[in-house]
Every structure is written in C-alpha cells, then in structure tokens.
Amino acid sequence: MLRIASREHPYVKYLVKLQKSAQLRKQSASTILDGIHLIQSYLSAGTGFSAPRSIIISEAGQKNSEIISLLDTCRQFPDTCIYRVTDQVFEKISSVKTPTGVLACITVPAVTDPSTIAASKLSNCILLESIQDPGNLGTIIRTAAAADISDIFLSRDCADAWSPKTLRAAMGAHFLTTIHSDCNLLEIAKHFHGQIFATALNGYQALYQSDLTKPTAFVFGNEGTGLSELMLRAADKTIFVPMPGKTESLNAASTVAVCLFEMVRQQKYGFKA
Amino acid sequence: MLRIASREHPYVKYLVKLQKSAQLRKQSASTILDGIHLIQSYLSAGTGFSAPRSIIISEAGQKNSEIISLLDTCRQFPDTCIYRVTDQVFEKISSVKTPTGVLACITVPAVTDPSTIAASKLSNCILLESIQDPGNLGTIIRTAAAADISDIFLSRDCADAWSPKTLRAAMGAHFLTTIHSDCNLLEIAKHFHGQIFATALNGYQALYQSDLTKPTAFVFGNEGTGLSELMLRAADKTIFVPMPGKTESLNAASTVAVCLFEMVRQQKYGFKA
Known part of the structure; x- marks a missing residue:
C-alpha cells in the first residue's frame, strides 16, 4: 500500500x-x-x-x-x-x-463500434440526443438498466456519461447496461432492425396506443428543445405521453421512465391486454 | 421604480x-x-x-x-x-x-388545514415521506401536476417545497397543484376516503395489477430508506414496480412518474383494458 x-x-x-x-x-x-x-x-x-x-x-x-x-x-x-x-x-x-x-x-469500458452492433440484432435500446444535465443522464441510465434495456446510445453533445455526477445519479447502473458515447444517432437509427419511436410533445400517437411488444428503439431529446428535426424524421413514428394536467411537459428522465415502464408492462401483460 | x-x-x-x-x-x-x-x-x-x-x-x-x-x-x-x-x-x-x-x-400560498381537506372529498393525491433531494421533490411536483394530481402532502422532514432548487426543478408546476407542507401523513391517510397504495421495493402487489381507476393516494418514501414501518402499515396495500433488469431500484422521482402515469393510462383505457 x-x-x-x-x-x-x-x-x-x-x-x-x-x-x-x-x-x-x-x-x-x-x-x-x-x-x-x-x-x-x-x-x-x-x-x-x-x-x-x-x-x-x-x-x-x-x-x-x-x-x-x-x-x-x-x-x-x-x-x-x-x-x-x-x-x-x-x-x-x-x-x-x-x-x-x-x-x-x-x-471506462470500451464498447464495440455502434455501427457493427446496429447491424446485428440489437434488442430494445434508447437513443439520447443532447441530454445536457448529468443528473438527468444518470437517472435515465438507472431507469434503463431497471427496465432491462441492453444498449444506450448517446449523441456527441450529450453530457459525459462517465462524469462523477452522472455516475452518482445512476447508482451503479452503468455496469448493467452498455453505454455508447459520441454516437451518430442517425446512423444507429438507419441500421436498427426494429421500430423507432421518437418522443415529442406534439407527437403523432399516444404512448399507450403504441405496440411496444416488438423490438423498439426509443429516441429522447434535449431537456429544453426536444429532438432535432433530422432525428424526428429518422423515426418510424413520433409518440407523446398523454398529460391530463395543465403543465407543458415532463422532466426528460421522467418521460424516459414512463415510456420504458409502459414497455415493461406490455412485455408482461401484452399490448392492450 | x-x-x-x-x-x-x-x-x-x-x-x-x-x-x-x-x-x-x-x-x-x-x-x-x-x-x-x-x-x-x-x-x-x-x-x-x-x-x-x-x-x-x-x-x-x-x-x-x-x-x-x-x-x-x-x-x-x-x-x-x-x-x-x-x-x-x-x-x-x-x-x-x-x-x-x-x-x-x-x-407562499397558504393552504387549507389538511385535516379539513382530508375529511372532505379529495381526489387522487400523493403523500411524500422524507424526500430529501430538492431536485427530486421539484421533479415529483412537476410530474404530479402533469398527471393532474390535485394535492401533494409532504411530511415534516421533506426538503422545502419552496426552495429555489425545488422551484427550478418543478418548472412552474407549484402553481398547478396544491402543496401541503409539514403534514402528519398518518392523519392524512386515516381520513382519506379512497385506497392508499404505499410503494415499496418488496411490495405485495405489482403496480400493473392494481386497479387505479378508483380514488387513490400513492405514498412514496425516502430516496435511500424508503417508507417508515408506520406509513407502510397505514396503507391499504404495498405495491411495487416490476423491474426486469438487474438494478435494485428506481430513482424516487422516476418511481412517481411510473406510478402516476400508469394511473393516467388506466383512467383513459381502464384497468386491464
């Protein structure tokens, strides 16, 4: 010593x-x-x-x-x-x-080149575009690990997944899922074999009317500005979380929790089961 | 000026x-x-x-x-x-x-004495015991407002709902729901006319098997230690969020989001609909 x-x-x-x-x-x-x-x-x-x-x-x-x-x-x-x-x-x-x-x-674990992974069979994954707050990012990683998401892809301008704050918020979840930093999300989306759902406040389809029992990649955007036009267009569908209250939106990490656990529910009880 | x-x-x-x-x-x-x-x-x-x-x-x-x-x-x-x-x-x-x-x-808006409110007809509400992190508390308030929760009851040892950090995280949601600080949660629970569901990692019933179409009070506990024994016993049932992944738990605010939006889903599509 x-x-x-x-x-x-x-x-x-x-x-x-x-x-x-x-x-x-x-x-x-x-x-x-x-x-x-x-x-x-x-x-x-x-x-x-x-x-x-x-x-x-x-x-x-x-x-x-x-x-x-x-x-x-x-x-x-x-x-x-x-x-x-x-x-x-x-x-x-x-x-x-x-x-x-x-x-x-x-x-920091070296991850396989995302382009090779995307080409192979990825299971459910999430794509994060420009998530700025390290606390939010850590909470998202924790939620994703709890929902058994295998891969998390981060755009180049996301907060650092391996910063002390992100690590603290994720409470060890970094080691239970695979984190891909500095990704070209458009490329990942292009090669993903399943359906791609982009979340947007003015999305086309309610989360609860979306069949999440098939392989799904969820795309979540920046805390303030949401997803870029390019990313929205790269998705198969835009979806929204129905909000009966009078607020404008949910926190980014809360949106992720609602979407991923609706997927967990459907995996267990089926779509509209 | x-x-x-x-x-x-x-x-x-x-x-x-x-x-x-x-x-x-x-x-x-x-x-x-x-x-x-x-x-x-x-x-x-x-x-x-x-x-x-x-x-x-x-x-x-x-x-x-x-x-x-x-x-x-x-x-x-x-x-x-x-x-x-x-x-x-x-x-x-x-x-x-x-x-x-x-x-x-x-x-800071003066709220009616919780004991008089609890005796009357409260709609869906949440009870927060010992939530310590102001950011978590603010995010919970934001989520509750989005889910159209009318009343939020805070135990005496919760973080201050009106601190700058909590206000910032809630993004204005403080003004769309009623926040009751310094409450005796056991008294609130005693007088609540609907069902009381306490969330716990080792809860009795899965969230998705719980009928949330009736008036419901959700009880959420401290980020580290969860709910107190007394509070768990005051609930009609303990419930848990099923987690297929290998992590131990969700962030407190993420748990709230998952529970309240399952309620939103059931209100719209029915229980097991």
Whole structure:
C-alpha cells in the first residue's frame, strides 16, 4: 500500500483533474468511482470490466468494515495500485459532500463500434440526443438498466456519461447496461432492425396506443428543445405521453421512465391486454 | 421604480438570505421566483395566488422584451414594489448560473388545514415521506401536476417545497397543484376516503395489477430508506414496480412518474383494458 500525505502529489493532482475534466476522462479512458456502493456495483458487474486501476482510501475509511472487505477483494488484482491518503488529501480528491472514504480509478469500458452492433440484432435500446444535465443522464441510465434495456446510445453533445455526477445519479447502473458515447444517432437509427419511436410533445400517437411488444428503439431529446428535426424524421413514428394536467411537459428522465415502464408492462401483460 | 446599487442594501441582504434559509422562507411565508418562466407560470396560475410582493430587475434584464412585458403586467398591481438593481447586485441575489435578469418575491400560498381537506372529498393525491433531494421533490411536483394530481402532502422532514432548487426543478408546476407542507401523513391517510397504495421495493402487489381507476393516494418514501414501518402499515396495500433488469431500484422521482402515469393510462383505457 502506497501512502500519500501531500495534496500537491502528482497523482492527487491527476485525480482532481479527472473528476473535473471530461476531456481528460476521454483521453485517458478512465474515470473515478466515488464511494463504496459504486465500487461494489463495478466489482460485481463482472464481464467487460477489468480490475480497477487504483483504489484510494482515506485514514477514516480504513476503519470502515465494508471498505476493509472491499480492499480484500481488490488485493486479488495484481495490477491494482492501492493508495492510503490522509483525510485532507482525500477530501481534495472526492467530489461528494460526505465522502465514504474510498475511491476507485477505473478504465471506462470500451464498447464495440455502434455501427457493427446496429447491424446485428440489437434488442430494445434508447437513443439520447443532447441530454445536457448529468443528473438527468444518470437517472435515465438507472431507469434503463431497471427496465432491462441492453444498449444506450448517446449523441456527441450529450453530457459525459462517465462524469462523477452522472455516475452518482445512476447508482451503479452503468455496469448493467452498455453505454455508447459520441454516437451518430442517425446512423444507429438507419441500421436498427426494429421500430423507432421518437418522443415529442406534439407527437403523432399516444404512448399507450403504441405496440411496444416488438423490438423498439426509443429516441429522447434535449431537456429544453426536444429532438432535432433530422432525428424526428429518422423515426418510424413520433409518440407523446398523454398529460391530463395543465403543465407543458415532463422532466426528460421522467418521460424516459414512463415510456420504458409502459414497455415493461406490455412485455408482461401484452399490448392492450 | 426603486433603484438599488449597493450589495449591502438591507433588502438585498434579505433576499440573499431568503434564497438560502428555509427557516426565513417559513417565517416570512415567502420565497423567490428566479427567471422569466417561473414568474410567468405564477402570474398565469390565477386563483389562490396574490400579486408578487416585489419584482427585481437587473440592468441587463431591462432590455429583454419578455421582461418588459412581464413588468407591464406587474405594474397593474398597486402593492407590488418594483426594484431596478445593478447587474452586480442582481448576481448576488440570483441563485442560478446564468440569470435571466428578473426575480420575484412572492407569498407562499397558504393552504387549507389538511385535516379539513382530508375529511372532505379529495381526489387522487400523493403523500411524500422524507424526500430529501430538492431536485427530486421539484421533479415529483412537476410530474404530479402533469398527471393532474390535485394535492401533494409532504411530511415534516421533506426538503422545502419552496426552495429555489425545488422551484427550478418543478418548472412552474407549484402553481398547478396544491402543496401541503409539514403534514402528519398518518392523519392524512386515516381520513382519506379512497385506497392508499404505499410503494415499496418488496411490495405485495405489482403496480400493473392494481386497479387505479378508483380514488387513490400513492405514498412514496425516502430516496435511500424508503417508507417508515408506520406509513407502510397505514396503507391499504404495498405495491411495487416490476423491474426486469438487474438494478435494485428506481430513482424516487422516476418511481412517481411510473406510478402516476400508469394511473393516467388506466383512467383513459381502464384497468386491464
């Protein structure tokens, strides 16, 4: 176990930058998992995920039994560096208000080229265009994993799926579905073998009148402006969530939840069953 | 129009404190609406809402045509003070990253004593126990308004429904439904004439097997720990959202969206229709 007591240590500086910079996360193909729950989710996900690059523990964290057991798991990995840092150093690196005392630096899983996946048989998936809020994106990933969506495709201008905020909101769901960043959604849509439903406030068909028992790709747009014209045209149909109240719209993540769980319902009870 | 150029002006200090302090918001029965959209929603809501106490405009905001027209509306109210402040002063008061240049200080609507309402005929409503995150709470209020829920009851330890973050997330939905803060939820449940469904991960009945065409009160619990034992026992039934994926749970606001829009679906297409 390596010890770091200085906040000016180059590795500390690197980790602080990794928390903040989407560019560095992309360049280094890595990110930080902050807290016991996220790291446990990562370790138990298995296939597709390698051993953590490093584990960073605070002095306080070393007294936590869950962290001790997590450390025992990580000691099995010969290529995982384990760092013990002072509480002050830990606080500098951690992005959460009340740190649990453990961080992991991991390799962001490399995903297959979406064009090759799209050509093969994808099951139900979602396409996200320009989702800006990392909290929304994380919540969407969590919902998608709960609804057993296999693949999530993100346009280039979406928030970073691997940012600390997104990871926190998704509560470990990143490791239960496949996330494809920086996608050309039009290309994905072109190759998808099933039906493509784009959600829009002024959509053509009510969600509940849409047969979701067939392979479906849902397309969701930006929180403020919705989907682009090009994306709307690339869909087989535009659909809307009927809203009996007087509000204009739902939050993006709420719309995703309503659509995906209507699909879950239909898969179990049939369309109009 | 009154002009304020000093960041040390007592009214500026008061507004800054109002943004931050739930206690002051409660004591003064007031809150701040930040931005054009929220203020427009407030002004168009009508009944139950009085004229704003004050409108605060930045120098930059005075050039915005939407703000000018909003100001014209507010000039009709004899008891609304209008303040013009420097951009520096405005930035000090505003809680958003990119201020639109207009704020309103409003009276938080006084709601009828819940015990008298509960005794009368409430339609579909939701009971929220210990929802901690203001963003979640705001999203829930937005979803409830879209689903035409008439009343939202909050336990004493919920996040403040009238905080800037909650207001921002709800996007004006506060003015389209009735929010009852600081409630004794057990009392509300006792007096509710319809069925009470408490949501729990290990609930007794699947959401989709529950008849939601009758008057229903949904009870939702804390993001981490769920509902208290007492609240679970106060419900007629515990229900769960079936999740085919491998995740443990949905975000609280996503659970609300799934439940309320299943109710919307059943209201339109019938139970098992």
